[in-house]
Amino acid sequence: MGPKITSGFHHVTMVSTHAPRTVAFYRDLLGLPLVKKTVNFDDPGAYHLYFGDRAGSPGTILTFFEWPSARPGASGIGGIHHLALGVKTPEAQLMWKRRLSDARVSVSGPYDRGYFRSIYFRDPDGQVLEIATDGPGYAIDEPQDALGQSLIQPDSSRLPQERDEDLIRLLTHEDPVPQVTDTMRLTGIHHVSGITDDLQVAGDFYEAALGLRLVKRTLNQDDGETEHYFWANYDGKEVGPHSSLTLFGWPGSANRARPGGGQTHHIAFRASSEEEQLAWRDHLQGLGIQVTPVQNRKYFKSIYFPAPDGLLLEIATDGPGFSVDEHPEALGRDLQLPDWLEKDRARIQADLKPLDEPQAEGQIPNA
Template sequence: MNVKGIHHLSAMTGGITVNYQFYTEVLGMRLIKKTVNQDDTSVYHLFYGDERGNAGTELTFFDFPGIRQNQKGVSSISGTSLHVRNDAALAYWIERFTEHDVTHSPVIPYAGRNVIFFEDPEGQELALVSDETNSGVPGGTPWEHSPVPAQYGIIGLGPVKLTVRKPESTLAALRLMGFTEKSRIPALVAGQEDIIIMQVAEGGSGGEVQVEPRDDLAIARLGKGGVHHVAFRIEDEEELLAWIEVLNREGLQNSGFVDRYYFRSLYFREPNGILFELATDGPGFDTDEPFETLGESLALPRFLEHQRESIEDHLRPLVTKRD
């Protein structure tokens, strides 16, 4: 019943065109699904990932035009990372970020790995993590048509950082899912407690969560540049149903079974208020589109297809068809 690692992160954007350009043309990720937020079909939901959008590689965005800027604070997913194969890839990315005027740090050691911290155009805090010394949950396969050479390409999601006021509550929720403590590192801010590194399954970049205690911040206010939720991998529907029983037994309110068409889900908030999702590895994003043309047109789950005309009328134009 332990989770298998990180499944995806869903973040917020107020500028879908700039978002699409940055994550595909600068970061070289593949747009593997252009669809809508199933809970608010007036806005896009874009999925970026490896060549097929394998679980553990997906960074997704909800598009809310005019949304306020994210305000940092506790009860938030405060750090998103992506991993690459080795230190040579980081050297490539330093040059690429400079070329494209991306705000970034030099390569620095952090939590046992070499890392570049950077920001997307809306100020989302991101990191590129080298797998030079990493072993654990395997990454994916970069898309062969990416503008970034495959040997330097992003292979999946790396460690996720959670900033909370009461760390023990969040740690208890992670332990319930099978996470164990790997190590602790000094706080990034003087006077604060150590950051606790938790890992699950094989560990490594794709199975790590960093819990940052902070008692000097207000509660975060979600907006563009912020992260809405983090999802963790589970095997299949049978296991998802078993998790519903576990959460109910533990007294954790949850969504129950949710069919997202490309995967099946279950949502709950850990005690500090961060939204967690458990999501199955399949069926996958090539369920309703050929592999070769993933993300080129608006894809709707079968249960929304009858609303296509109305949905398309309410969406901003976004051209994603490739030459």
């Protein structure tokens, strides 16, 4: 029998078509430290970049494969609709809206989703991103000890026909925000929202395979019709941080996700140790799920398996972490390679685009 429940996300991996541009956006505009600069171990001619908090803590990590020739991807069944990053307060969220808008990034919102407030925008490759506030949380319309037991109808004031879109567009921070301040720093993965064609099958899978529990059944507040369900690490009392997976139900749709630029490649959940990871592998295989052998990714070990709708999932160990080959104060400074690629370092470095030198942390990059 495997562990009872995953503690949450380890990382989310996306596709970039231009590594320097991705660094300028995520490090310099969003203020996320670049904690590891390496290559795709399965394709060493391309960058694999890692962003997160300064330590690269599980639950804060965003990684990017660089696929320069990739065509634009598309969201759909078996893919991710958007990735949400957390921020502490609505005031800090408005600072983000101003900062992004001043950098000529188109931003929509803030929208009151009830459980949190949201703004939306896209990265340079088209990946849909959200910045969501930490609260007020899932218990505003259900008892904390009975989450997910009722189908919640959205408040009509939150639906498009009732929202004051003109007012929403005007809401922003009054002053320019040239740097990311401590009060507005992003806190990691708030939630990941995917698309599936069968919410019942998906829910049964995530509950059996990963121990996630249903914490909210509601409707998409942007159309008032599409079912929108939330799962998380939930013990009947508290919802764990960095653990909310939400799915939009598209029953009968033939619109499947298309891999490519601006799309999520896979999402990874945490295992605290190699022993726990092996227990998860045994557990998944016991459910008849096809699981890869353990892969050594140097900074963690990984196993991969598919969700029923085709979304690629991973369970990654917390350790050994990103300081295994760099001092904690120098993470992301130099190109790091696994031992078996060191003999090819000169050739690999010659083939990679140089990444721009860091600007002052959190400074708006030059447009």
